[in-house]
Amino acid sequence: MTVRDAAIDLDAPAPVRARRHAVTLGRVALAALLLLAWKISADVAGPLTVADPIKVFERIVADTLSGALVRDTYVTLRLSAIGFALGCGFGVALPFLLRRRPRLTAAVEPYIMASVGIPKYALVPLFILWFGIDDAPKLWLVGLLVFYVVFIAVFAGIRSVDRGLIDMARVAGAGEGAIAREVIWNSLLPFFFAALKIALPRAVSAAIIGEFLVGNEGLGYLIEHSRQNLDTVGVFAGIVVATALVLAINALLVTVDRRVNAWRPIERHMQI
């Protein structure tokens, strides 16, 4: 429930409040139902195919206490964060550099748009060939996946900025730097946050896939290594932790978005 909902809640008439509670109740019931379905399918399919949720939970607790799971989570998080920062940095900077050069933009645009279509995961063997088996190939994968999402959103955002606002700022004495910082950046924030909602979970996914393929640590390695040892409980534990990680990042993003874009008259963003 959002802050706004809560505010409405207070002065809402009793039937409306009751209906809101029904929604919360429904959500809890649905979660219980899903857990139950998981438990039943584990019992039906056997422990090699679907791990028992109770055993998965016990494993997560035990590995967290021993520090192993914390270490793997940290490795994946670090990889995702650095790759994300690189991809996001270039994804924001490049459209801003192209903004004042319409002819260069026109020349470069078809190539950038065509390169969007290259399946990035297919490039991983090449990255390994070029950059070795350290973090570098994984960072390239994460960075590229994030870059395209952010680049396209910021590029479109810059084009959608109200010309009138820019003219107003120029007449009022704003230089190009002030216009970029104040008018353009703030105008494209909704685009930027929409891109982050796609790019952040994708960064974690890409890091995990990178870890499937290269290296010997991280959540991706944990999942793949457990599978090779027929440790289905370990596979499920890794997936649960990875999912929790993405959900936590998303929750953080929603909070930041709400603070930064508090001026917006309506909440236009989706909550995923």
Place this chain on the structure above:
Amino acid sequence: MNAPLIEIRGLAKRFAKRGGRGGRGGREPAPWVIQDLSFSVSAGEFLTIIGPSGAGKTTLLNIIAQIDVASDGEVRFQSEHAPVGDAKALKPGLACRIGYVTQDDHLLPWRTTLQNVLFPLAVQGRLNGSTRARAEMLIRTAGLNGFENHYPHELSGGMRKRAALIRTLVYDPPVILMDEPFGALDAQTRTQLQEDLLRLWNLGKKTIVFVTHDIAEAIALGDRMLVLSRQPSRIAGQHAITIPRPRDVRGIMTDPQFAALYQRVRGELQ
């Protein structure tokens, strides 16, 4: 009267033909929006410009403010010539000497009322105690006190217009261009804002070029009015308005000069 502050001679404007996909055949030049337009504005004058919609009034103000470029002719501010045909050489706002209140208020939606009013000072690097005090004084004068921390979408149409107006007044440009600033408001709010504007103008005696499509507004506010023709716009008439100031905007209709002038201008607009 001494040398004019703004002088426009033989101004012509047409927009570049939109890149049509119709092939090479249809490449006739775009029609002229403004053609052979000449007038001048003296320092401290309140000039109103009236014309039918689509007469190029906004384009004319954009050219004077140097956010758009003239296709031909001569546009002079003091002794400086505006570039003709070269959009890259434009100096929007001529180093903060020409303020421009546009038809849409163009308030920055992510800034509060106070932050919007302070915006020009901030980007000009002139934000200090005394300019801040002036901003607060203007906010009070415009009746916006209590709304300093509201976002534009939380203000009424009239309040947004006031905020846009004082955002220009706050940095004190000697010339202010106004493009139908009160166009979309109800009659009551409009009269109120006209009175506010005249009061603010009396304080500083700025040069104002005020574009409108409302004959009564043009007469009530101006020292002199220009009547523009339909596109391509030319001067269809020019009238000095000698109704003495301070004027009563609400009672202006009863002035004997008003009715005669109104009829003449209406004739010229047709």
